[in-house]
Amino acid sequence: MHRILRLLKYLILITxxxxxxIPFLWMILAAFKRPQDxxxxxxxxxxxxxxxxxxxxxxxxxxxxxxxxxxFMLNSIFVAVITSLLAIVLSTFVGYGFAKFRxxxxxxxxxxxxxxxxxxxxxVIIPLFLIIRMMGLLDSLWAxxxxxxxxxxxxxxxxxxxxxxxxxLMDAARVDGASELQTxxxxxxxxxxxAISTIGIITFxxxxxLFLWPLVVLSSQGKFTTPLGLSLMGLGSTFLVDYHxxxxxxxxxxxxxxxxxxxxxxxxxxxxETLSGLKG
Amino acid sequence: MKRELKYGMFFISPGIFFFxxxxxxxxxxxxxYGWTDWTVGQSANWVGFRNYLQLFTDxxxxxxxxxxxxxxxxxxxxxxxxxxxxALLLNDDxxxxxxxxxxxxxxxxxxxxVATGLVWQLIFLPNSGVLAGIFSKLGLFSLMKLRWTxxxxxxxxxxxIFIIWKTTGLYTIIFLAGLKGIPSQFAEAAQVDGAxxxxxxxxxxxxxxxxxxxxVLVIAFVSTIGLFEPIYMLTGGGPADATRTLPIFLYxxxxxxxxxxxxxxxxxxxxxxSLAFALVAARMLQYSYYE
Numbered sequence: 001m002h003r004i005l006r007l008l009k010y011l012i013l014i015t016x017x018x019x020x021x022i023p024f025l026w027m028i029l030a031a032f033k034r035p036q037d038x039x040x041x042x043x044x045x046x047x048x049x050x051x052x053x054x055x056x057x058x059x060x061x062x063x064x065x066x067x068x069x070x071x072f073m074l075n076s077i078f079v080a081v082i083t084s085l086l087a088i089v090l091s092t093f094v095g096y097g098f099a100k101f102r103x104x105x106x107x108x109x110x111x112x113x114x115x116x117x118x119x120x121x122x123x124v125i126i127p128l129f130l131i132i133r134m135m136g137l138l139d140s141l142w143a144x145x146x147x148x149x150x151x152x153x154x155x156x157x158x159x160x161x162x163x164x165x166x167x168x169l170m171d172a173a174r175v176d177g178a179s180e181l182q183t184x185x186x187x188x189x190x191x192x193x194x195a196i197s198t199i200g201i202i203t204f205x206x207x208x209x210l211f212l213w214p215l216v217v218l219s220s221q222g223k224f225t226t227p228l229g230l231s232l233m234g235l236g237s238t239f240l241v242d243y244h245x246x247x248x249x250x251x252x253x254x255x256x257x258x259x260x261x262x263x264x265x266x267x268x269x270x271x272x273e274t275l276s277g278l279k280g
Numbered sequence: 281m282k283r284e285l286k287y288g289m290f291f292i293s294p295g296i297f298f299f300x301x302x303x304x305x306x307x308x309x310x311x312x313y314g315w316t317d318w319t320v321g322q323s324a325n326w327v328g329f330r331n332y333l334q335l336f337t338d339x340x341x342x343x344x345x346x347x348x349x350x351x352x353x354x355x356x357x358x359x360x361x362x363x364x365x366x367a368l369l370l371n372d373d374x375x376x377x378x379x380x381x382x383x384x385x386x387x388x389x390x391x392x393x394v395a396t397g398l399v400w401q402l403i404f405l406p407n408s409g410v411l412a413g414i415f416s417k418l419g420l421f422s423l424m425k426l427r428w429t430x431x432x433x434x435x436x437x438x439x440x441i442f443i444i445w446k447t448t449g450l451y452t453i454i455f456l457a458g459l460k461g462i463p464s465q466f467a468e469a470a471q472v473d474g475a476x477x478x479x480x481x482x483x484x485x486x487x488x489x490x491x492x493x494x495x496v497l498v499i500a501f502v503s504t505i506g507l508f509e510p511i512y513m514l515t516g517g518g519p520a521d522a523t524r525t526l527p528i529f530l531y532x533x534x535x536x537x538x539x540x541x542x543x544x545x546x547x548x549x550x551x552x553x554s555l556a557f558a559l560v561a562a563r564m565l566q567y568s569y570y571e
Contacts, residue, residue, distance in 0.1 A: 009369050016366060017384040020445065024387065026410055027399045039405065041424070043413035090294050097291025101284045106292075113295055116303050118499070118557070120506020122527035123550040126534045126543055127306035127313070150298040180287045209392035212508040212527070216535060227394035234398055234513065243402060250395040261390045265383070268390075272450065273457040276495060 024254075030247035031055065038243040051244070058248035064232055065221045069249050072229030076208055077256065079144045079225060083207040084200045086149035091199055092192055094150065095158025096184055100170065110159070113152040117275075122212060129216055143217040144225065148207060153275060154199045160274050161195035162188065198271035201264040208257045226253045307551065314545035320538035331545035341546060343521045344529035347436065348505050351525060354440040356500045359448050363496065364489075366448070367455030382456075386449035393446065397513030400442050404428035404514070429514045432522040439523055442510045447503070451496050458492035459485075502554050526550050 026045075030038050031054055033047040062068045098110050128147065137143040165188065173183040211227040218224060224232075230253055233246045261268060314331055318324030335341045366385065370378055388396060403410040412424040428438040462485065470480040508527040511517060517524035517532070524532075530550065533543035 009372075009375075013366070013369055013381050016362070017381050020388055020449070021384050023396065023399045023403060023445070024391075026403075030402075039402065039408040039413075041408060041413050041416045043410060043417075090298075094292050094295035097288050097293075097295070101288030101291065103281070103285035103288040106288060109292065109296065109299075113299050115559075116299070118502050119303075119551065119554050120502060120527070122506045122508050122530065123547050123554060124303070124306040124310065125527075126530065126540070126547055127309035128302065129534075130309055131301065131305060147302050150294060152299075155295055180290070184291070205390055211392070211394055211512075212531070216531075227392050230394045230398060231513070234401060246398050247402075250398045253395040254391040257390055257392065258387070269386075269453060272453050276454040276457060276492070276499075 027247050028251050030244060031251045033244050035242060035244050054244055054248040058245045059252060067221050069229060072224050072226045075141060075223060076226040079141055080204045080207040083145045083148055084203040087154050087203040088196050088199050090150040091154035091158040092189060094155050095162050096188055098159045099162035114156055117152040125216060132217055138217055139219045141223055144214055157199055157271055157274055158195055194267060197264055197267040201260060201268045202271050204260055205257050310544045310547045313541050314548045316541045318541040320540050331542050335546055344524050344526050347523050348525040350436050351439055352501060352504045355443040355504050358444040359451055359500055360496055362448050363451035363455050366452045367459055370456055371459040385452055388446045389449040393509035394513060404438050430519050432519050435515050435519060435523045439510050439514055442514060451500060454496055458489060462488045498557055502557050
């Protein structure tokens with residue numbers, strides 16, 4: 001009886017893992033296929049002829065008003081890296097204020113900023129668009145960076161990490177004559193390694209995956225990010241039905257976020273757990 | 281104490297600046313434009329509650345609430361049940377390969393909606409798609425013709441399957457963290473008192489999981505109801521109005537039809553619905569933040 005239950009447990013877990021993984025597997029294999037081998041009944045899982053040159057074509061062929069996927073990916077990397085760096089600096093700075101100083105209204109303000117993480121971003125997209133237009137940032141990559149450089153989520157993450165730093169460390173720096181700002185930059189920030197990698201990876205993935213917001217604020221194709229560029233393909237688009245190239249492009253598009261995730265898996269998962277309020 | 285206030289405010293000031301600029305101001309702007317007849321390119325005139333009255337009688341808006349509720353109901357139920365089940369199975373220190381399984385389950389969550397959306401378009405393609413290919417192998421030839429994304433009955437299900445595939449990993453991780461946080465002494469104590477495995481699960485584990493379950497349900501609800509990408513990628517809101525959810529309705533009203541005032545009013549109603557859920561969630565969460 002116990003044996004059968006155990007077997008059943010593995011069966012369920014393996015089935016669900018396969019459900020998660022098979023779309024990726026099919027995508028990667030389709031990326032190597034000839035066009036006529038992609039959608040066949042019955043499915044040809046293994047490409048009869050391997051065409052690795054599909055990736056080169058998907059990456060460099062200037063199909064989108066003279067631009068190619070490589071441009072979109074460079075734009076995405078720029079946006080994701082700069083947003084992450086700003087998020088690391090700004091949210092540890094603000095998180096320090098929330099974690100180590102006591103003053104009236106602090107918890108109310110923290111609660112207010114946190115509650116924004118529970119509001120759907122798409123509900124404020126129209127007025128946010130107006131603000132970005134007033135700031136003169138329409139059709140600029142900075143429009144994708146600035147609104148997300150500091151969010152309730154990353155402030156909370158930084159605060160939780162900084163809470164565990166002993167006060168004596170700050171007191172010692174003050175006794176040595178450091179100013180409040182120096183205490184932060186020279187004593188606190190350098191020991192925030194775990195917080196920095198967690199905030200970095202969460203922000204990187206968030207910025208890389210943004211779609212609705214760039215769709216709204218960007219208009220010239222030279223500035224498109226990867227998801228936006230990919231959306232020019234797809235059923236019903238005006239581009240040729242080159243399914244093998246779509247899949248090559250989709251495979252290339254998931255490599256940077258996946259690579260980052262695999263390197264920083266532990267800090268990422270720790271961040272998700274912290275955000276769910278379970279871990280200090 | 282003045283010192284604490286001075287430096288505390290100094291450090292949190294960027295937070296206040298961003299919060300006001302990117303959350304408070306947009307809400308005020310939306311509230312203001314919601315009371316006007318503003319159309320993009322023209323001046324705005326005050327019309328009071330006309331937009332709101334119009335929304336209450338607009339069949340397209342009703343349909344968008346219905347579509348949002350339908351997709352949210354299917355995907356939140358599916359996601360939470362699967363995530364809880366997986367977390368219970370994975371919460372076992374002797375499990376072989378649990379790290380690999382957790383990695384595979386979270387993969388869809390860390391990749392983007394558009395790249396994976398392209399794959400799901402081809403999975404759902406009638407007659408020649410991946411699903412059709414699998415059905416043909418199983419001899420279920422009548423199922424091959426199913427129009428997953430272009431029939432009004434199936435489209436919400438196709439979108440929900442995509443959402444469940446994409447997001448269940450996140451909630452599995454959260455449930456798993458919750459389960460790990462339950463000290464095993466409780467279950468052991470129950471067993472000492474003569475409870476069997478099922479009884480200790482039913483009367484010890486389940487009640488202790490209640491706060492985290494509420495948290496997951498609310499987070500899953502507010503994030504699903506705000507989703508734009510899976511619908512844009514699979515159906516574009518169609519067929520007819522079957523999957524035109526609130527975010528799609530807002531997007532079209534403003535960026536295609538340029539009805540700024542009307543779309544702003546709809547955005548305010550959308551915010552109120554989400555805010556109501558957020559407040560409930562925040563109240564239930566507060567204790568865990570300060571523990």
